[in-house]
Amino acid sequence: MARLPLEGIRIIDLGHVFAVPYACGLMADMGAEVIKIEGPGRLDITRDGPFSGVHADNQPGADSWNRTANFNLINRGKKSMVLDLGRPEGREVLKDLIRVSDIFLESFTPRVMRGWGLDYPNMKQLKSDIIMVSNTGYGPGSGPYSQYPAQATTQEATHGLAHVTGYRGGIPSKAGQSFVDFLATWACLMGTALALRYRHRYKKGLWIDIGMYQLGCYTVSEYILDWLANGRLGERLGNRHPSKAPQGCYPCAGDDQWCVVSVRDDEEWAGLCRLIGKPELAQEARFATHRDRLAHHDEIDGIVAEWTRSLAKFEAMERLQGAGVPAGAVFDARDVNLDPHLRSRGFLETLRFPPERGIGERVIIGRPWRLSKTPLSVRGPGPALGVHNRDVIQGILGYSDARYADLEQQGIVATRPTQLRPLAYMEMDERVRRGRLAYWDPDFKKRLGTEKDEPGVDAPRAARPAPRDPP
Amino acid sequence: MIPAALDDLRVLDVSRGIAGPLCAKLLGDFGADVIKVEPAGGECGRSMPPFSGGEAHPEKSLFFLLTNLNKRGITLNLEEPRGADIFKELARRADVVVESFSPGYLASLGLDHPSLEGQNPALVMTSITPFGQTGPYRDYKGGEIVAYATSGIMSISGTTDREPLKHGGFQAQYEAGFNGTVATLFTLLLRDATGAGQHVDISVQEVVTSTMVINQPFYSWTGGVQGRRRPEGTMFGNVMPCKDGYFVNQAGGGASWNDVADFYGHPDLKDERFADVNQRVINGQALDELLVEAAKDRTMGEMFKTASEQYRILFGIVQTPADLAACAQLEARDFYQEVEHPVIGTIKAPFGLWNMTETPARYRRPAPLLGQHNLEVYGEILGYTEDDVMRLRQAGVI
Numbered sequence: 124m125a126r127l128p129l130e131g132i133r134i135i136d137l138g139h140v141f142a143v144p145y146a147c148g149l150m151a152d153m154g155a156e157v158i159k160i161e162g163p164g165r166l167d168i169t170r171d172g173p174f175s176g177v178h179a180d181n182q183p184g185a186d187s188w189n190r191t192a193n194f195n196l197i198n199r200g201k202k203s204m205v206l207d208l209g210r211p212e213g214r215e216v217l218k219d220l221i222r223v224s225d226i227f228l229e230s231f232t233p234r235v236m237r238g239w240g241l242d243y244p245n246m247k248q249l250k251s252d253i254i255m256v257s258n259t260g261y262g263p264g265s266g267p268y269s270q271y272p273a274q275a276t277t278q279e280a281t282h283g284l285a286h287v288t289g290y291r292g293g294i295p296s297k298a299g300q301s302f303v304d305f306l307a308t309w310a311c312l313m314g315t316a317l318a319l320r321y322r323h324r325y326k327k328g329l330w331i332d333i334g335m336y337q338l339g340c341y342t343v344s345e346y347i348l349d350w351l352a353n354g355r356l357g358e359r360l361g362n363r364h365p366s367k368a369p370q371g372c373y374p375c376a377g378d379d380q381w382c383v384v385s386v387r388d389d390e391e392w393a394g395l396c397r398l399i400g401k402p403e404l405a406q407e408a409r410f411a412t413h414r415d416r417l418a419h420h421d422e423i424d425g426i427v428a429e430w431t432r433s434l435a436k437f438e439a440m441e442r443l444q445g446a447g448v449p450a451g452a453v454f455d456a457r458d459v460n461l462d463p464h465l466r467s468r469g470f471l472e473t474l475r476f477p478p479e480r481g482i483g484e485r486v487i488i489g490r491p492w493r494l495s496k497t498p499l500s501v502r503g504p505g506p507a508l509g510v511h512n513r514d515v516i517q518g519i520l521g522y523s524d525a526r527y528a529d530l531e532q533q534g535i536v537a538t539r540p541t542q543l544r545p546l547a548y549m550e551m552d553e554r555v556r557r558g559r560l561a562y563w564d565p566d567f568k569k570r571l572g573t574e575k576d577e578p579g580v581d582a583p584r585a586a587r588p589a590p591r592d593p594p
Numbered sequence: 595m596i597p598a599a600l601d602d603l604r605v606l607d608v609s610r611g612i613a614g615p616l617c618a619k620l621l622g623d624f625g626a627d628v629i630k631v632e633p634a635g636g637e638c639g640r641s642m643p644p645f646s647g648g649e650a651h652p653e654k655s656l657f658f659l660l661t662n663l664n665k666r667g668i669t670l671n672l673e674e675p676r677g678a679d680i681f682k683e684l685a686r687r688a689d690v691v692v693e694s695f696s697p698g699y700l701a702s703l704g705l706d707h708p709s710l711e712g713q714n715p716a717l718v719m720t721s722i723t724p725f726g727q728t729g730p731y732r733d734y735k736g737g738e739i740v741a742y743a744t745s746g747i748m749s750i751s752g753t754t755d756r757e758p759l760k761h762g763g764f765q766a767q768y769e770a771g772f773n774g775t776v777a778t779l780f781t782l783l784l785r786d787a788t789g790a791g792q793h794v795d796i797s798v799q800e801v802v803t804s805t806m807v808i809n810q811p812f813y814s815w816t817g818g819v820q821g822r823r824r825p826e827g828t829m830f831g832n833v834m835p836c837k838d839g840y841f842v843n844q845a846g847g848g849a850s851w852n853d854v855a856d857f858y859g860h861p862d863l864k865d866e867r868f869a870d871v872n873q874r875v876i877n878g879q880a881l882d883e884l885l886v887e888a889a890k891d892r893t894m895g896e897m898f899k900t901a902s903e904q905y906r907i908l909f910g911i912v913q914t915p916a917d918l919a920a921c922a923q924l925e926a927r928d929f930y931q932e933v934e935h936p937v938i939g940t941i942k943a944p945f946g947l948w949n950m951t952e953t954p955a956r957y958r959r960p961a962p963l964l965g966q967h968n969l970e971v972y973g974e975i976l977g978y979t980e981d982d983v984m985r986l987r988q989a990g991v992i
Binding site (some may be wrong): 126127128129130145151167172178179180193195196201243261262265267268273274276279280281283284286287289294300301305306312314316320321324325327329330331336337338342343344345346352353355356358360362364365372374379381382391433439444448449453454455456459460462463465467468470474486491492493494495496497545549551554559560562565566573 | 816
């Protein structure tokens, strides 16, 4: 097998939710040994509680904390160790592990790491060339927001994205799906790779200090520059382009089916006019340039929508692209999961769970990079809680049987949570009724080719409303 | 010179637009010598608004400024055989090439990775394209809204009574730029170990889809397909109005629902009907009404401070570009860099993405003027004299 980029690298993942854990999951894909550490009474919130997301087949089962979608996607290919860091004996184990690790990533508030004597200056005493990555909401330091609690969902507003997002003329809108977390994921990866290269060349470790807020602000840089240079505050354009036209999202045949079109030059405009059977529009002076088309955008939208309305969204996309016009069907989650392009590129991968977990096979997103000589892939599902305690503590750290048994007896290590946050369970039908889901498709396994016998868990069998026709 | 993580690398940036140039620029921030290679008329990024002063001008695009800091700039016509040969000579002496042409274009000029690696087996080439180098959509045209549509994110953005909604700006392009840098760096680590370069294929569609960690597996776990939110009864957790603007409040974090109720100071919020997440969904409309009433006389600034400092509630306010330009938090984090540009003048540009010891991002130079470093770069790397450069310019190669 080809050598992987992070072969031989050991990573401690003390992050939670998305940003840091996702970075570590992607590094597991790249060959690193990633050890995720959770507390016995403080699981990653993608495992339990009201925001943990959805369980396999919407069945929490006997070990609900091992069955959520988000946890298993984000934490693919890792080892799981449960360690009570609130007690000194737990921290001693962690310190021993730091001594034999390369990278340490965490997303606590700075106070916590300092309190444990595990801030970077102390960390360096344990391992002189350790690479430490800290991810916080606003970043430590003297700034006024440094101590503010933060989460991606509220930062979309503060970092400027909500101000420029929204229907034209309407109120600001959120982006959703924890947007800035992923910028932080990639910042963790960039920082870690830079640090590894620096360590390789100069034999020194370093500390990377990420504040998600400024990453979010960076992706509205052009608006900040426009304000600084020209005093313009930016406006919400809906689906339109700031300088080119037409661009929009147009209705297609069926319920809630859409296709976007984006014309970047006059040639594409002429192509669009020919395709929709109105070549004469390309000759009209009032549509001649982007500026003209921007001025008559509403009228053009009506003409384009009239054409798209009779077509299935994928047919519209194919015909537009065939005519050289940039276009895309608006994919929903089912479209993404079944997309022939994403499948052919190997972007969608299948996680195979061990039979005792009763989850079977599940399709997840891989990575958005393909290396020509080094095939990468997810290396396993998210780990069941604490399943690698012994591998780490005895296998890596070499603790004796007696010492391990002692840790277990004291509850410093565990394989079951000592407390769980309450779940917010809802039947699939009710999720649809309450507007939490657009629809649900009971035949999803058949479509995905993941229909397998799953001991311990029955697939849903109750009568369901008919799903929409697949594309 | 202070050592930097990438100060031994040379990068050729022949990419255009936002994502590719941003990818190459980030390599420059950490020490790489990045040479931007443009056609004689300049790359299309030079025509992207906003412009300093408002009027289109090839040296005044602020987007171009942002994504081309820390580069030197040369011109070269890749479509002239002599130009292609010169590019090969440059690539022989480079570590990384960043490009964003349509798949197959560089191959048609004999400049794709397989053609270049014969001369330079250690070369890493990073391609950033709308749908990647393979698969049924590889020749499809892309763009920001196309990436948004085909990634799934647009289907859950906006409200059910309207069309799906793209986010503002060019988020997909920034995200693709970041991923270009991520993948290039990890490929370089591998190259450092093995001596072999390779071709890195980045699809903007896949980059944006990579953020769908809730939405994508929701389907493969349960068959559930998320949609857009309803226009009414879903305000909590989304954007809500207050006296002078808008705010967002999220449950969870360190604060209890009781803390949230106290923050708004409305006793009805402690009712059973709002006690947990599901209850708040079911009674969303009533909750909206209470919250709008409770916030109508309060300002963004006061609410942000009180919620964050006193109650530890997850809270955000809708800040404008003006707020960000004057933000003390960003100043304290060294987000801005003063840039002196020969045409634009002095401007404060977003620069610092994160802090790091030893090898932080360092600003060295503004974005290059078109062909600004032709003499310097062709002289330094290929040993061309001023006369050589002049002759190539007359022949339409440079």
